[in-house]
Amino acid sequence: MSVDVLTFGLNYVSAPVAVRERVTFPMDVLRPALEGLRSAFGKSVSEAAILSTCNRTEIYCAAEPHVAERLPEWMADFNRLKSSELVPHLYRYQQNGAVRHAFRVASGLDSMVLGEPQILGQMKDAVKAAEEAGALGTLLHQLFQRTFSVAKEVRSQTAIGAQSVSMAAAAVRLAERVFGNLGDSKVLFIGAGEMIELCATHFAAASPKSMCVANRSLDRAETLANRFSAQTMKLSDLPDHIDQYDVIVSCTASSLPILGLGMVERAIRTRKHRPMVMVDLAVPRDIEPEVSRLSDVYLYSVDDLGRVVQQGTDARKAAVVQAEAIIDTQVQNFMHWLYNREIVPTLVDVQRNADQLRQLELDRARRMLARGDSPEEVMEWLAHSLTQKYLHGPMAELNRSEGPQREQLLDMLPRLLPDSHRRR
Incomplete structure (x- = not known):
């Protein structure tokens, strides 16, 4: 096979x-x-x-x-x-x-x-x-x-x-395009995995006004939040609190969107249409793509960040x-x-057949010695017999071949058969 x-x-x-x-x-x-x-x-x-x-x-x-x-x-x-x-x-x-x-x-x-x-x-x-x-x-x-x-x-x-220009660094760059200095901005992270940890590290370096981590498991959220003196929130509390945040970065393993169009619309009204940057790093997406229709929301997907990243790869x-x-x-x-690896079974078969042939000829030589034949004649016979059997296959194949196949065999034979000069 x-x-x-x-x-x-x-x-x-x-x-x-x-x-x-x-x-x-x-x-x-x-x-x-x-x-x-x-x-x-x-x-x-x-x-x-x-x-x-x-x-x-x-x-x-x-x-x-x-x-x-x-x-x-x-x-x-x-x-x-x-x-x-x-x-x-x-x-x-x-x-x-x-x-x-x-x-x-x-x-x-x-x-x-x-x-x-x-x-x-x-x-x-x-x-x-x-x-x-x-x-x-x-x-x-x-x-x-x-x-x-x-x-x-x-x-x-x-x-x-x-x-390296990372996705996390690109997220900060996009937020700064909207708000400039992030010193007065509140940042919300949804999720507590490796990507959110990287984003939190980059945003913390920009010294925002505050940061918060929302996650299904509060223990994981608190572990991450403690590193950056951030607050924590349950995912179930998001609808009542997202209006408080200027930047939202989300990356969870949810199979369905966490933030829908209606939820974000209500948040924008509560914010009196102050702009909001939303970065969705999840696949499948955490934020419904329809949110991008809202004029006061700057929604960026993982592909949008990729384009920012490409600018820094030169x-x-x-x-x-x-x-x-x-x-x-x-x-x-x-x-x-x-x-x-693929030819190993073939090589094993060749070696096994050679060993069997060697053993057969060696047994015959021992029987010849046992009946009193001259050791020198037995050694001469053994060498001749092994040589003939060793050459029989290649020589027979060469005699049966013709045209290009014969030329190919003639080219291969010197490489397949031992060179007595190299062994001296």
């Missing part, structure tokens, strides 16, 4: 946030998704892992080549979409293309924020989830271990991560060439390992 490395998915380049938010695999869904994937394809998919972030959803698998044609339909069905809604936004890589893609993703070369480090941790989480689901085998395990090693090499040997682009060179070398190394 031929097994390929396949990568299949969509990202911030191939699909807008309106599509990406409909194709997500939260951590609690990864295990059943992996089980469903392997169940749907049977032995055709031997290994699989799913990477799902706000900027990309990708499936990595060790599978028979034909699986690549059916994966779009499976992904659409799992996310309750029509294939026609999904297919135009998908990309697919096989073999060395898939390996190169994995290396580039982990190294931050395929990120909205060039060189950003978060994706490496997200990929490690995806691998851990696949391991726990029993969906990872030798091939993908080796691929991801090399992926992490390449990412480390790229970050240590190049300046790809220097002067300083790091020079490092991309160096990083790509590292990746090219490591892709070749991995593919060499993969191809060698």
